[in-house]
Amino acid sequence: MAAEALKLDNVKKSFSGTEIIRGLNLSVGQNERHAIIGPNGAGKSTAYNLITGRYEVSSGQIFLNGQEITNLQPYEVKRKGLSRSFQITNIFPKMSVFENVRCSLLWAMDYKYSFWHMVGKQPELNENAEKIIEELNLKERRDTLAGVLSYAEQRALEIGITIAGGSEVILLDEPTAGMSVSETEYIVGLIRKVTEGKTLVVVEHDMGVVFDLADKISVLVYGEIIATGTPIEVKENQAVQEAYLGAAMEDH
């Protein structure tokens, strides 16, 4: 049995004296689909930022496939096989959809800082990029500037950029935020398709999406995981209902 895909060991983070993440323990198995839920301000996005090296942790350790990745730079974390999306769309606005996807493939396909390859003459690179665009259903928008795509299309591209690098562990941050019902369906289907056979961690507010996608759910409240388990276990957990889920479930 291989090591856990992602493991957080007592990770803490404080901003100017205030502890936002107060001892986070999380373990995500290989090929697991793990959802993190919790009220606003619970520290979900902060946890992502700590894992991916955007923020430095105050204490604790983070492991990816058994290798420590604590406080590595974002690009080092990515190179080790972990990729993330953003809650607020974070794409390359002045480049075409195709260029967006192709750029996200470059490092994974070992081009590094090459200034002697012509990207146009790399058949495998371009075919892979085309394939991903097809998977994203963005073929008709291939040469459109990413900045002028519709919101749902940008969210799809966001996921495309995240998975393009071929990372084995994918972190998605509220992939369906601000979407209509039909758009949500499209994105959930897309996530299911493109993360096939990978480890997925997803932060999400839409409980329908969470129960649809996840094998396991962790509940994050005030910088701590108060419960982890299968969707059914979590749904029936008393503490969770009190802290968070009850209200959210009624809304749903």
Add this chain to the structure above:
Amino acid sequence: MDLIIINIIDGLIYGLLLFMLSSGLTLIFSMMGVLNLSHAAFYMLGAYFAYQISLVIGFWVGLIVAPVLVTILGALVERYGLRRVHQYGHVPELIFTFGLFFVIEESVQYIWGRNMVPYNSPESLNFIAINLAGGSIPAYKVFMLLVSVAIFVALYYVLARTRIGMIIQAALSYPKTVEALGHNVPLVFMGVFGVGTGLAGLAGVIAGPSLTTFPGMAFLLGSIVFVCVVVGGLGSLTGAFLASLLIGWLQTFAASYNIGAADILIAMGYEYPKDVYYHPWRDLWTLTLPQIGPILPYLLLILVLVFRPYGLFGRRDS
């Protein structure tokens, strides 16, 4: 000893003058996120406006009216220029203010000519205020010092005690929050830009007679002011203040002590070459402190940015 005292006072005056520019620059940067590269051009405009007014009415009227005119002009520039460019992003804003510097400099040459203009201190201040064995300090410099200190106190009072000061202070630390509270309305931007450039204008009014009023004065002081705010840490008023004083003294002292590299080399045991003007190291042998004085700020800038990219007092996230 007397020379040291005179240098300390001279450096202080120069440093406070720098602070009058760097404080406005810092305020503008903190509120709007733009490093106003045309800042020193407004300083020059202050001097020229005051000169023009002093020709017609007199120095004291110019002292009041010229900064007001510069303030209005600055506000207009923000309203009709910068605000438009803002939508294109950060780099075009920088480029805009840089282009503005260029245009103002050329316009000044067009209007007042390429040579220096006889903008003089008023008769009433033409006497020696402090006499020391090593030199003297004219009354006008004391006046400059008083104005600078008055501005410094006023600025401190406004920032620490008034409502608008609170908003500005809050914007220095938490720009996003202040924006969310609905304070960063365009009017505040216009006001801050106007007042910031107005301060630069006032600096020009009082510096003009002492440092001479000529079209190159903006360029001469401009890059030094950028050094002050960057070394102090972009967005930090304390940093700008300390860096301004530091650079003021650095330049004043470097200019007045004629230490040559030759002295040091001889002290280290090297022999002074006979034909120094044909010696391969002639530049080193003839190098003097006043010669490298003007480049010391830039050396400081590069060193600070290499070792502390956010400046001495800058915050990481600014």
Add this chain to the structure above:
Amino acid sequence: MANGTNNTMSMSSVLPWIIAAIALVILPFVFTGGGSITIMNQIGITIVLAMSYNMLLGQGGMLSFGHAVYMGLGGFVAVHVMNIVEYQEIWLPLPFLPLVGGLVGLGFATIIGSFSTRKAGTVFAMISLGIGELIAACCIIITVFFGGEEGISGDRTMAPPTFGIEFISQKEVYFLIAFWVLVSTFLMYLFTQTPVGKMANAVRDNPERAEFVGYSMRWVRFVSFCAAGFFAGVAGGLFAINFEILTELNLNLNASFTVLLATYIGGVGFFLGPIVGAILFTLLQTVIGLKTDLWALYTGVVFILTVMFLPAGITGFFAMHLVPWHLGRFGMLLKPYAKIFLPALMFVIGAVGLTELVNHSRHHGDEVLMSLFWVEFNTKSAVPYIVLVLLTAVGFWFSRLFAREVKEAWGDATFVEGQGR
């Protein structure tokens, strides 16, 4: 696949370069007038410099206020090498001299880029400004290398002849420069097509996301910076060959500002932008610069207006007309454009005329006769003032009036159903 077959692709991508090469060969035989080759040589050097600058500003999003430093240093070393060659201490044919300049530019860019590319934006701009000031000040201090205020000079004709050419005439130098312009432009184009060139765009657009796809933004910037330094150095080498002298004026802040000006007016977002900018800027500088001493003022005003109203530069202005062109609605624009042309021209002539007239009466007050736009008149009479003020006012009024129509027509011509503008 969208790229089509490999053959047609290489054909269509090579064709523009062949055309450019032929054009470069023909040019000196078309423009034979006095001084035109001198101007073309100058344009060539500016093209290489502006394109290398655009590798920073346009492709990489780095605003530098000290790019002339790399050209200047490359040029200074090139002149020194020229002198060493003259005394036959080494053997180096002249056409290779730009390579020397390039390597020097590359070397200095490597040193300075190692710390300056850590941050983009304001910090990068300020470091470049500091370096620019520092090196310019060193010019006066380190006279052994920079030659003080007179600079240093050399003689290009003393190098060993290349295929019997000694580069005595301007035309011979022209072909040398043309060759290097073509090669440099081609290489810089190829650079934009490499992984690191593409990532430079990505870092410009969104540095943070670039890090999350595996690239260190600092390294990407560093590689671009070094490449830009190399080509700036090549421009310096060409400068050394063409002018045979370098002074502090070639690497001070003013020189760097000029590059920024030319590149930005041409259009930073486009590969061709800096070429357009370099040609236009040099032409205007040499043509208008001879006619008026207010040349710098006009340049500044044009520059500010470009930043405010045409942020994509002249190339961008033409490029944006591709949209109505493809929609087949280009014709809709012709009438409003034709309508605004005359008042706009009137306004420009009036404003420039007034500026010149005032300047003339102040600085050459004793000369009563003045010639402006091929019209000679008496500056002491009120007539020219009245005429020019009228021209300006009427031109301005109608320009504003018709500008609204242009705006509306533009909106109609570019409107696409279902796609927000």
